[in-house]
Amino acid sequence: MLLVVLDLVGIAVFAASGALGGVRARLDTFGVVVLGMTTALGGGIIRDVLLGVHPPATLRDWRYLLVPIVTSLVVFWFHPQVAKLRRAVLLADAVGLGLFTVSGTATALAHGVPTYTACLIGMTAGIGGGALRDVLLREIPMVLRKEIYALAALAGAGVVVLGAQLGWPDNPVAVVAAAITVTIRLVALWRRWNAPVARGVSG
Numbered sequence: 001m002l003l004v005v006l007d008l009v010g011i012a013v014f015a016a017s018g019a020l021g022g023v024r025a026r027l028d029t030f031g032v033v034v035l036g037m038t039t040a041l042g043g044g045i046i047r048d049v050l051l052g053v054h055p056p057a058t059l060r061d062w063r064y065l066l067v068p069i070v071t072s073l074v075v076f077w078f079h080p081q082v083a084k085l086r087r088a089v090l091l092a093d094a095v096g097l098g099l100f101t102v103s104g105t106a107t108a109l110a111h112g113v114p115t116y117t118a119c120l121i122g123m124t125a126g127i128g129g130g131a132l133r134d135v136l137l138r139e140i141p142m143v144l145r146k147e148i149y150a151l152a153a154l155a156g157a158g159v160v161v162l163g164a165q166l167g168w169p170d171n172p173v174a175v176v177a178a179a180i181t182v183t184i185r186l187v188a189l190w191r192r193w194n195a196p197v198a199r200g201v202s203g
Contacts, residue, residue: 036072
Protein backbone atom coordinates (compact mmCIF):
# COMPACT_ATOMS: atom_id res chain seq x y z
CA MET A 1 0.00 0.00 0.00
CA LEU A 2 2.85 2.39 0.80
CA LEU A 3 4.32 1.93 -2.68
CA VAL A 4 0.95 2.73 -4.28
CA VAL A 5 0.57 5.91 -2.23
CA LEU A 6 4.12 7.01 -3.06
CA ASP A 7 3.49 6.29 -6.73
CA LEU A 8 0.23 8.26 -6.88
CA VAL A 9 1.62 11.29 -5.06
CA GLY A 10 4.72 11.27 -7.23
CA ILE A 11 2.55 10.92 -10.35
CA ALA A 12 0.47 13.96 -9.41
CA VAL A 13 3.55 16.05 -8.73
CA PHE A 14 5.33 15.11 -11.95
CA ALA A 15 2.13 15.51 -13.97
CA ALA A 16 1.90 19.11 -12.74
CA SER A 17 5.52 19.70 -13.74
CA GLY A 18 5.03 18.22 -17.20
CA ALA A 19 1.74 20.00 -17.80
CA LEU A 20 3.25 23.35 -16.85
CA GLY A 21 6.05 22.71 -19.34
CA GLY A 22 3.40 22.02 -21.97
CA VAL A 23 1.59 25.26 -21.18
CA ARG A 24 4.83 27.22 -21.47
CA ALA A 25 5.45 25.56 -24.86
CA ARG A 26 1.95 26.71 -25.93
CA LEU A 27 0.61 23.21 -26.50
CA ASP A 28 -3.13 22.66 -26.77
CA THR A 29 -5.20 20.86 -24.14
CA PHE A 30 -4.44 17.42 -25.55
CA GLY A 31 -0.73 18.20 -25.79
CA VAL A 32 -0.60 19.43 -22.20
CA VAL A 33 -2.34 16.28 -20.95
CA VAL A 34 -0.05 14.01 -23.01
CA LEU A 35 3.04 15.80 -21.71
CA GLY A 36 1.75 15.64 -18.15
CA MET A 37 1.01 11.92 -18.45
CA THR A 38 4.38 11.22 -20.08
CA THR A 39 6.24 13.03 -17.32
CA ALA A 40 4.18 11.35 -14.61
CA LEU A 41 4.15 7.79 -15.94
CA GLY A 42 7.35 7.58 -17.97
CA GLY A 43 9.64 6.70 -15.07
CA GLY A 44 7.31 4.01 -13.76
CA ILE A 45 6.84 2.45 -17.19
CA ILE A 46 10.61 2.36 -17.77
CA ARG A 47 11.01 0.77 -14.32
CA ASP A 48 8.47 -1.96 -15.06
CA VAL A 49 9.89 -2.67 -18.51
CA LEU A 50 13.36 -3.12 -16.99
CA LEU A 51 11.88 -5.45 -14.36
CA GLY A 52 9.92 -7.45 -16.93
CA VAL A 53 6.51 -6.41 -15.58
CA HIS A 54 4.02 -6.62 -18.47
CA PRO A 55 1.86 -4.71 -18.85
CA PRO A 56 3.36 -1.98 -16.64
CA ALA A 57 1.53 -1.35 -13.36
CA THR A 58 0.54 2.15 -14.47
CA LEU A 59 -1.49 0.65 -17.32
CA ARG A 60 -3.30 -1.89 -15.13
CA ASP A 61 -4.76 0.46 -12.51
CA TRP A 62 -7.19 3.23 -13.51
CA ARG A 63 -5.92 5.47 -10.71
CA TYR A 64 -2.54 5.76 -12.40
CA LEU A 65 -4.22 7.18 -15.49
CA LEU A 66 -6.86 9.33 -13.80
CA VAL A 67 -4.48 11.20 -11.47
CA PRO A 68 -2.19 12.65 -14.19
CA ILE A 69 -5.13 13.48 -16.48
CA VAL A 70 -6.96 15.43 -13.77
CA THR A 71 -3.77 17.10 -12.57
CA SER A 72 -2.81 18.16 -16.10
CA LEU A 73 -6.25 19.62 -16.76
CA VAL A 74 -6.14 21.57 -13.50
CA VAL A 75 -2.75 23.00 -14.46
CA PHE A 76 -4.03 23.83 -17.96
CA TRP A 77 -6.98 25.81 -16.67
CA PHE A 78 -5.22 27.44 -13.72
CA HIS A 79 -1.72 27.78 -15.14
CA PRO A 80 -1.33 31.52 -14.31
CA GLN A 81 -1.77 30.71 -10.63
CA VAL A 82 0.47 27.64 -10.86
CA ALA A 83 3.21 29.54 -12.74
CA LYS A 84 3.37 32.11 -9.95
CA LEU A 85 4.22 29.34 -7.52
CA ARG A 86 7.68 28.75 -9.01
CA ARG A 87 9.29 27.80 -5.71
CA ALA A 88 6.38 25.54 -4.87
CA VAL A 89 6.70 23.82 -8.26
CA LEU A 90 10.45 23.27 -7.74
CA LEU A 91 9.72 21.87 -4.29
CA ALA A 92 7.03 19.61 -5.71
CA ASP A 93 9.39 18.38 -8.40
CA ALA A 94 12.01 17.57 -5.77
CA VAL A 95 9.43 15.73 -3.69
CA GLY A 96 8.32 13.80 -6.76
CA LEU A 97 11.91 12.83 -7.46
CA GLY A 98 12.28 11.52 -3.93
CA LEU A 99 9.00 9.59 -3.97
CA PHE A 100 9.57 7.98 -7.37
CA THR A 101 13.15 7.05 -6.53
CA VAL A 102 12.13 5.37 -3.28
CA SER A 103 9.17 3.61 -4.88
CA GLY A 104 11.23 2.47 -7.86
CA THR A 105 14.06 1.13 -5.72
CA ALA A 106 11.71 -0.68 -3.34
CA THR A 107 9.81 -2.20 -6.26
CA ALA A 108 13.07 -3.39 -7.82
CA LEU A 109 14.17 -4.99 -4.55
CA ALA A 110 10.79 -6.70 -4.26
CA HIS A 111 11.47 -8.33 -7.63
CA GLY A 112 14.71 -9.79 -6.31
CA VAL A 113 17.20 -7.90 -8.47
CA PRO A 114 20.77 -7.26 -7.23
CA THR A 115 21.25 -4.21 -5.05
CA TYR A 116 23.24 -2.21 -7.61
CA THR A 117 20.52 -2.91 -10.19
CA ALA A 118 17.86 -1.73 -7.74
CA CYS A 119 19.76 1.54 -7.27
CA LEU A 120 20.00 2.15 -11.00
CA ILE A 121 16.34 1.27 -11.58
CA GLY A 122 15.28 3.52 -8.70
CA MET A 123 17.29 6.40 -10.12
CA THR A 124 15.87 5.80 -13.58
CA ALA A 125 12.32 5.74 -12.22
CA GLY A 126 12.97 9.11 -10.58
CA ILE A 127 14.49 10.88 -13.58
CA GLY A 128 12.89 9.01 -16.50
CA GLY A 129 9.67 11.00 -16.80
CA GLY A 130 11.45 14.35 -16.76
CA ALA A 131 13.89 13.17 -19.43
CA LEU A 132 11.03 12.09 -21.69
CA ARG A 133 9.31 15.45 -21.11
CA ASP A 134 12.40 17.34 -22.22
CA VAL A 135 12.81 15.16 -25.31
CA LEU A 136 9.20 15.82 -26.35
CA LEU A 137 9.84 19.54 -25.90
CA ARG A 138 12.94 19.18 -28.14
CA GLU A 139 15.33 20.03 -25.32
CA ILE A 140 18.43 18.24 -24.06
CA PRO A 141 17.21 16.51 -20.88
CA MET A 142 18.01 18.63 -17.85
CA VAL A 143 19.55 15.66 -16.09
CA LEU A 144 22.25 15.51 -18.79
CA ARG A 145 23.21 19.16 -18.86
CA LYS A 146 22.95 20.81 -15.46
CA GLU A 147 22.01 20.61 -11.81
CA ILE A 148 22.39 17.84 -9.26
CA TYR A 149 19.39 15.68 -10.13
CA ALA A 150 20.38 12.11 -10.89
CA LEU A 151 22.95 12.11 -8.07
CA ALA A 152 20.24 13.08 -5.58
CA ALA A 153 18.11 10.18 -6.82
CA LEU A 154 21.04 7.77 -6.61
CA ALA A 155 21.71 8.81 -3.01
CA GLY A 156 18.11 8.12 -2.04
CA ALA A 157 18.15 4.77 -3.80
CA GLY A 158 21.31 3.86 -1.92
CA VAL A 159 19.61 4.52 1.40
CA VAL A 160 16.69 2.25 0.49
CA VAL A 161 19.08 -0.54 -0.49
CA LEU A 162 21.17 -0.10 2.65
CA GLY A 163 18.06 -0.21 4.83
CA ALA A 164 16.91 -3.41 3.15
CA GLN A 165 20.30 -5.06 3.65
CA LEU A 166 20.37 -4.13 7.33
CA GLY A 167 16.76 -5.24 7.87
CA TRP A 168 15.48 -1.84 8.95
CA PRO A 169 11.70 -1.13 8.87
CA ASP A 170 10.50 -0.23 5.38
CA ASN A 171 8.40 2.85 6.16
CA PRO A 172 10.99 4.82 8.17
CA VAL A 173 13.66 3.96 5.61
CA ALA A 174 11.41 5.18 2.79
CA VAL A 175 10.78 8.48 4.57
CA VAL A 176 14.48 9.04 5.29
CA ALA A 177 15.52 8.10 1.75
CA ALA A 178 12.96 10.43 0.19
CA ALA A 179 13.97 13.22 2.58
CA ILE A 180 17.65 12.81 1.66
CA THR A 181 16.85 12.94 -2.06
CA VAL A 182 14.68 16.04 -1.66
CA THR A 183 17.23 17.76 0.56
CA ILE A 184 20.13 17.18 -1.83
CA ARG A 185 18.03 18.40 -4.75
CA LEU A 186 16.85 21.55 -2.96
CA VAL A 187 20.29 22.42 -1.60
CA ALA A 188 21.72 22.00 -5.10
CA LEU A 189 19.11 24.42 -6.44
CA TRP A 190 19.72 26.90 -3.61
CA ARG A 191 23.50 26.78 -3.95
CA ARG A 192 23.36 26.53 -7.77
CA TRP A 193 25.42 23.37 -7.77
CA ASN A 194 26.01 21.74 -11.15
CA ALA A 195 27.98 18.71 -12.22
CA PRO A 196 31.28 19.63 -13.96
CA VAL A 197 31.26 20.15 -17.71
CA ALA A 198 34.16 19.97 -20.17
CA ARG A 199 36.10 23.23 -20.42
CA GLY A 200 37.45 24.89 -23.52
CA VAL A 201 34.62 23.66 -25.77
CA SER A 202 33.22 26.34 -28.07
CA GLY A 203 29.54 26.53 -28.87
